[in-house]
Amino acid sequence: MAVLVDRDADDNMALVTMAAQFVTPDALRFLMRNACGYVYLALTAERCAQLGLDFVDLNDSLIRPPATVTIEAREGISTGIGLADQAHSIAVAIDPTKGREAIVLGGHVNPLRARPGGVLERAGWTEGSIDLARAAGLLPAAILCEIHNDDGSATQGADVTMFCRRHRLPMITIAEVIAHRQRTDKLVNREVETTLPTAFGEFMAVGYRSLLDGSHHLALVKGEVRGKADVLVHVHRSCRSGDIFHSITCRCGESVHAALAAIDVEGMGALVYLAEDDDALHRAQMDEQPWRDFGVAAQILVDLGLSSIRLLTNQRHDIPGLAGYRLTVSDHVPLRVPGDSPAARAR
Numbered sequence: 001m002a003v004l005v006d007r008d009a010d011d012n013m014a015l016v017t018m019a020a021q022f023v024t025p026d027a028l029r030f031l032m033r034n035a036c037g038y039v040y041l042a043l044t045a046e047r048c049a050q051l052g053l054d055f056v057d058l059n060d061s062l063i064r065p066p067a068t069v070t071i072e073a074r075e076g077i078s079t080g081i082g083l084a085d086q087a088h089s090i091a092v093a094i095d096p097t098k099g100r101e102a103i104v105l106g107g108h109v110n111p112l113r114a115r116p117g118g119v120l121e122r123a124g125w126t127e128g129s130i131d132l133a134r135a136a137g138l139l140p141a142a143i144l145c146e147i148h149n150d151d152g153s154a155t156q157g158a159d160v161t162m163f164c165r166r167h168r169l170p171m172i173t174i175a176e177v178i179a180h181r182q183r184t185d186k187l188v189n190r191e192v193e194t195t196l197p198t199a200f201g202e203f204m205a206v207g208y209r210s211l212l213d214g215s216h217h218l219a220l221v222k223g224e225v226r227g228k229a230d231v232l233v234h235v236h237r238s239c240r241s242g243d244i245f246h247s248i249t250c251r252c253g254e255s256v257h258a259a260l261a262a263i264d265v266e267g268m269g270a271l272v273y274l275a276e277d278d279d280a281l282h283r284a285q286m287d288e289q290p291w292r293d294f295g296v297a298a299q300i301l302v303d304l305g306l307s308s309i310r311l312l313t314n315q316r317h318d319i320p321g322l323a324g325y326r327l328t329v330s331d332h333v334p335l336r337v338p339g340d341s342p343a344a345r346a347r
């Protein structure tokens with residue numbers, strides 16, 4: 001068992017998780033007595049489809065993952081309520097040799113459906129718990145139980161740390177699970193490259209395809225960067241309104257131009273242009289999780305042969321587990337955007 005929190009124990013929720021294949025009546029008893037929360041069974045979308053589970057997307061947020069009808073094993077149980085019955089129902093629900101016919105709808109096990117891309121698609125507890133089980137080489141299914149206080153309120157902050165200490169459980173953040181997968185999964189594939197003459201000189205344009213969602217990312221490379229140290233790099237998330245239409249509500253278009261100009265002056269460097277489908281959604285994510293896309297950018301930079309970079313940026317973010325990317329940020333270089341002053345930013 002481990003305690004899974006969002007970014008740290010100060011966040012609003014902490015859940016105990018364990019690989020579903022290790023569930024026993026004793027484990028369920030521990031959760032009911034000590035975590036005092038509702039017990040869920042996190043399943044992959046693929047397994048949910050095999051079991052014929054229909055989901056209701058009540059509120060597609062991090063807090064409320066898609067809920068479905070409860071289930072139970074068709075055979076081998078009595079009322080289904082007892083802990084031995086629940087453990088048996090869970091074992092049947094995750095058994096890859098058993099299908100829809102092995103369960104009945106309406107029971108005492110509460111399934112949750114994870115997104116196919118796991119935490120790289122949705123930074124939620126359902127996805128995090130399954131990714132942990134998968135990373136351990138186990139069946140991709142996990143038990144989740146919110147930790148509650150005796151008065152029924154959610155356990156938070158230092159109390160979560162106390163809970164972990166009392167029960168000798170390790171704590172892991174969803175951010176750490178994301179960082180692990182960004183390091184270990186192959187996220188992009190190099191598809192195409194061509195020369196691209198621009199107003200900022202000639203660049204090599206290298207196209208990458210995301211293996212996660214099929215979106216296309218681009219790297220604009222100047223000079224022979226492979227094997228070089230301290231290469232000047234800017235990472236830009238596409239923003240249709242700013243990049244193309246020069247919306248004055250953001251500085252995205254000017255930032256791209258300033259970065260290309262800086263790389264041109266340097267004579268060598270790379271700009272990684274990350275695709276993004278939904279600008280508004282993405283900005284909201286950026287504010288909360290500025291490191292979310294770093295795995296994709298890092299893998300593109302490593303593919304280009306870089307090992308240490310000087311990052312052109314005006315924001316200094318802590319990137320969790322950076323060392324694992326085989327890429328070091330040796331320096332942060334301010335990105336000088338023309339006309340960018342506190343007054344301009346306030347516009």
Ligand SMILES: [Zn+2]
Pocket residue numbers: 239241242243250251252253
């Ligand atoms: Zn923008």
